[in-house]
Amino acid sequence: MTMIRFSIIFLGLVALNANANTPVSLPVPGGVVVIALAKKSDQPPRATYNKKRVSVVCNDSTWQAVVGIPLSAKPGRHNIKVSWPDKTTSTYNFQVENKEYETRHITIKNKRKVTPLQEDMARIKKERSIKANARKTWTDSAARFDFIRPVEGPLSSPFGLQRIYNNQERIRRHTGLDFAAPEGTPIVAPADGVVVVAHDFFFSGNMVYLDHGNGFITSYAHLSRIDVKPGQKLQQGDQLGAVGMTGRVTGPHLHWTVFLNQTSVDPSLFIADQLVTRP
Ligand SMILES: [Zn+2]
Structure with a gap:
């Protein structure tokens, strides 16, 4: 494409x-x-x-x-x-239709974030179910799709990338869109929503999930700090946290995910009019 x-x-x-x-x-x-x-x-x-x-x-x-x-x-x-x-x-x-996604090799210095220790597994398993439940959130209020960008900064990793960590054979798909930005850069709600999860995850670091209604959910990972609490209502443009490098990262960035019907989809489709193509 x-x-x-x-x-x-x-x-x-x-x-x-x-x-x-x-x-x-x-x-x-x-x-x-x-x-x-x-x-x-x-x-x-x-x-x-x-x-x-x-x-x-x-x-x-x-x-x-x-x-x-x-x-x-x-x-x-x-x-x-x-x-x-x-x-x-x-x-x-x-x-x-078919779409080819690019493959990229990534090196993570903290090896424990690529091959977790046995003692990390209980935490990772518990966090998987917190994430699955967040994706399943359904409220009847009609979703709005007129998004603003959640953060300023260039795109660093596109959605769908096939990533190989530390030369291991296994491929992991990149299910979000990354924006590179200095630590502390404000992250805002791209549309009105309700905070469903605000939690420190093993891989995703400090992370917030927002419910925009009708199974339309967004999440924000690797934050340096979280400024909101579960249940809190946000309006488009309200700050929810700041860019950081918590969890499995190579540098400070926002990993932004968009879910529809519990499925992560390409976030760039929601802000296509606000993306600048860089050579
Ligand atoms: Zn990412």
Whole structure:
């Protein structure tokens, strides 16, 4: 996927859908697909993809499903199932295209953060379930997709990168977008949301999860400090913490993750109009 093709898709979408409350539709593994649901109803229908509930928004009095596609998805035909308030159901098909992601070697000086000690495993296991529960958060309030950037600074690692740590054979996918910024740089909520988790994790360091409604969740990792508490309501632009290098890192940066239907998707699709392409 070249930047040129990406720009054309994005501009096409803006031209078609000015002020629409949806991210850029890019139906690839790790991308997002926006599906117009043809039928009318006053109440939102309930949509699922791979048995996980999907965000549904209203644009121009039409319901639209905003579906996150897992990095592990196979190219080909996929579908969502929709249940309407009148008890009828519909199936909508969509095509997932292939996308090649780059591979990069990373060296982490703290070897324990790559191959944890036995005594770290209980903590890591517990933290996995805290993260899974945060991703499962569902509130009925309608999601807003008109994001601002969470931090100033250049992009350092793109979403989807296949990373090999310390020359080990195993590949780990990069499920967020990294911004390089000096320690202490403010991080703000890109949209209104509620803090669901604020915790110090073994790999992610100090981390905050925000719930934006309808299964739309964002997270912020490696912070030097956390300025919010679980349950706290934030408005777009409110500071939630500061850039740091806690957890498994090579230097200070923000690791930003966006989840839809419990699936991490490319965060750049939500701020495509605010990204400057660097050579
Ligand atoms: Zn990252």
